[in-house]
Amino acid sequence: MTELEPALRELRSTCREVAVDLRSRALAVDARPLEMAAHLDSETLTSLRTASTPRRFRDCDDSLFGASYTGSCLARVVANAELACGDAGILSANTGASLAGLAVDALGSDDQQERFYRAIADGRTWTFFAMTEEARGSDASAMQTRLDKDPGGGWRLNGAKRYVANAVRGGIGVVFARTGPSALTIRAALVQLPAAGFDAHLLDMIGLRGACISGLAFDGVRILPDELLGSHLPASRRGMWGAGRVFNVMRAQIAAQALGVGFAAWGYVREQRPGWSGLDLMSARLAAARALLYDVAATIDGSPGDRRSPSIAKLHVTDLAVQATRWAEYALGPGSLAEHPLLEKWCRDVFAFEFMDGTSNILRLNIAPVPARQGLAS
Amino acid sequence: MLDAIAECEKAGYADGLAAGLAQALTGVDVLCPPGPVAAVPAAAVPAGAAVIGHRLADLEGISLVRCADHEPARGLTALGARLGAVRLGITGLLIERAVEHLSGRTAGGEATIRKQLVAGTLADALTATESLRQRLLVAGHVAVAVTDLHDRLNAIDWEVAKLLGASGYLACGPARGAYVARLIANCWIAREAG
Numbered sequence: 001m002t003e004l005e006p007a008l009r010e011l012r013s014t015c016r017e018v019a020v021d022l023r024s025r026a027l028a029v030d031a032r033p034l035e036m037a038a039h040l041d042s043e044t045l046t047s048l049r050t051a052s053t054p055r056r057f058r059d060c061d062d063s064l065f066g067a068s069y070t071g072s073c074l075a076r077v078v079a080n081a082e083l084a085c086g087d088a089g090i091l092s093a094n095t096g097a098s099l100a101g102l103a104v105d106a107l108g109s110d111d112q113q114e115r116f117y118r119a120i121a122d123g124r125t126w127t128f129f130a131m132t133e134e135a136r137g138s139d140a141s142a143m144q145t146r147l148d149k150d151p152g153g154g155w156r157l158n159g160a161k162r163y164v165a166n167a168v169r170g171g172i173g174v175v176f177a178r179t180g181p182s183a184l185t186i187r188a189a190l191v192q193l194p195a196a197g198f199d200a201h202l203l204d205m206i207g208l209r210g211a212c213i214s215g216l217a218f219d220g221v222r223i224l225p226d227e228l229l230g231s232h233l234p235a236s237r238r239g240m241w242g243a244g245r246v247f248n249v250m251r252a253q254i255a256a257q258a259l260g261v262g263f264a265a266w267g268y269v270r271e272q273r274p275g276w277s278g279l280d281l282m283s284a285r286l287a288a289a290r291a292l293l294y295d296v297a298a299t300i301d302g303s304p305g306d307r308r309s310p311s312i313a314k315l316h317v318t319d320l321a322v323q324a325t326r327w328a329e330y331a332l333g334p335g336s337l338a339e340h341p342l343l344e345k346w347c348r349d350v351f352a353f354e355f356m357d358g359t360s361n362i363l364r365l366n367i368a369p370v371p372a373r374q375g376l377a378s
Numbered sequence: 379m380l381d382a383i384a385e386c387e388k389a390g391y392a393d394g395l396a397a398g399l400a401q402a403l404t405g406v407d408v409l410c411p412p413g414p415v416a417a418v419p420a421a422a423v424p425a426g427a428a429v430i431g432h433r434l435a436d437l438e439g440i441s442l443v444r445c446a447d448h449e450p451a452r453g454l455t456a457l458g459a460r461l462g463a464v465r466l467g468i469t470g471l472l473i474e475r476a477v478e479h480l481s482g483r484t485a486g487g488e489a490t491i492r493k494q495l496v497a498g499t500l501a502d503a504l505t506a507t508e509s510l511r512q513r514l515l516v517a518g519h520v521a522v523a524v525t526d527l528h529d530r531l532n533a534i535d536w537e538v539a540k541l542l543g544a545s546g547y548l549a550c551g552p553a554r555g556a557y558v559a560r561l562i563a564n565c566w567i568a569r570e571a572g
């Protein structure tokens with residue numbers, strides 16, 4: 001079992017305190033996800049942004065979370081589980097580096113990183129990471145969006161993406177597209193907005209509405225040579241490799257957020273029914289899931305290429321979190337969902353984690369033992 | 379009773395959730411749910427009733443109505459069974475949409491519908507709905523069996539919605555009906571808190 005060092009225990013208690021503020025904003029963000037002005041300058045969201053920015057690009061260093069938030073996968077998991085217990089929807093509604101930042105960190109040159117982090121330094125800029133297409137989700141390596149050679153130099157981006165978080169209000173993002181037929185020709189482009197030929201619209205989703213899930217269309221969007229990420233890397237590490245590294249870190253983080261929602265539902269029932277004996281089983285299941293997640297995060301810190309461990313954690317925890325919200329619904333009796341809007345919101349939000357960074361079936365394919373010399377799933 | 383069950387499933391499947399609920403609520407005092415809130419077709423909200431707004435329920439033509447002090451209506455188990463039948467219609471529709479969706483997609487060069495993990499989930503969902511339909515016929519008067527049926531439908535609907543990928547998470551998509559059906563069941567299925 002992974003024991004948390006004092007710095008991580010401190011991070012955990014800071015996140016627990018901050019979670020109270022996140023929760024107080026949860027229903028407002030769910031109802032009006034595009035209206036973030038009242039939240040962005042809060043100490044909590046400002047600190048979360050600062051903590052997710054690499055130290056060399058920070059304007060100031062006074063994040064509530066100190067240095068340890070993104071220092072390791074274990075730190076990310078510890079923090080995200082507590083923060084999402086406040087509310088996961090508002091975490092996905094914040095401006096800042098997010099998934100695109102991880103891609104730029106993995107694939108961007110020093111200049112590209114500088115450009116990305118300068119673009120978001122104002123604290124008002126959302127970022128996006130565009131991989132999924134209408135017809136290609138799990139099977140992303142078959143994506144159709146193209147980077148066509150521009151006779152005038154560079155590339156033209158053509159195609160469409162779907163289900164991309166925060167793109168409709170994004171200022172800068174990473175878009176994956178192919179320059180040719182093979183998997184190695186998939187590349188990531190840094191796209192700064194506004195850009196001619198770029199169109200985004202909001203999709204109305206059942207839950208996690210803070211994420212402002214969007215559809216995108218590209219009609220000849222100009223991509224300059226220095227906007228293609230990974231050109232300084234070996235060919236095998238330029239495109240999907242970088243995305244794979246991002247997904248591995250994110251998988252554990254998404255599992256942590258799902259766990260946070262599970263704990264939120266459990267804690268809510270405990271508040272409503274103090275002393276009720278029916279709390280114990282769910283409490284034990286959630287605590288065990290947290291222990292699993294901490295172990296997995298510590299494993300990833302030791303071997304970042306390990307795909308099986310984060311898949312196990314995410315498969316188990318996302319399912320348990322859905323079960324926890326149903327359990328809470330039943331525990332609070334008839335009419336509970338209409339009577340308890342936060343619980344009802346969590347019942348919708350918790351579904352999101354299934355689709356983010358690997359659906360359950362894709363995780364199963366990663367986990368199941370395969371005969372020697374056969375490949376793994378994506 | 380048997381006719382009513384079949385009619386309710388047909389209404390849910392063919393005419394949608396609001397029409398199915400209207401059918402299921404026939405003869406029930408809609409302001410007397412087992413808890414503090416009733417779910418009713420928007421067209422049947424009594425004048426002056428306090429409606430709790432809900433984006434997804436509104437889109438399905440369902441209103442959540444706050445009910446002041448009242449005795450729960452009689453015959454709620456039978457209502458629960460009829461509502462279970464409506465939900466079977468909604469689940470059937472969801473399964474059909476998932477099959478359509480997956481039939482048009484490929485993964486790794488193979489039709490997604492042919493993937494064994496997908497086929498297993500669909501087979502389980504179809505098996506469960508068949509068995510639950512029979513349960514309504516033989517045990518629709520047994521409160522605990524009806525409550526459990528709704529809990530099973532909550533689980534099955536989610537397993538099927540997952541097959542739709544992110545399109546199963548769209549507010550305008552086929553999973554919305556299943557989610558609002560859960561909200562309705564949450565209002566009308568009597569259970570001891572806990």
Ligand SMILES: Cc1cc2nc3c(=O)[nH]c(=O)nc-3n(C[C@H](O)[C@H](O)[C@H](O)COP(=O)(O)OP(=O)(O)OC[C@H]3O[C@@H](n4cnc5c(N)ncnc54)[C@H](O)[C@@H]3O)c2cc1C
Nearest residue numbers: 131132137138163164165355359361485493540541543544
């Ligand atoms: C809240 C939310 C946020 C998101 N954020 C982003 C984002 O920021 N950027 C982005 O690019 N995308 C994002 N997505 C999209 C997400 O990455 C995709 O939904 C996901 O990759 C699944 O793709 P799909 O929806 O097309 O489903 P599909 O891949 O079509 O899957 C449909 C069903 O088939 C199953 N399936 C697929 N392949 C196989 C197989 N080989 N074997 C067995 N079963 C299989 C799946 O498990 C699923 O049940 C987001 C989605 C949501 C809901």
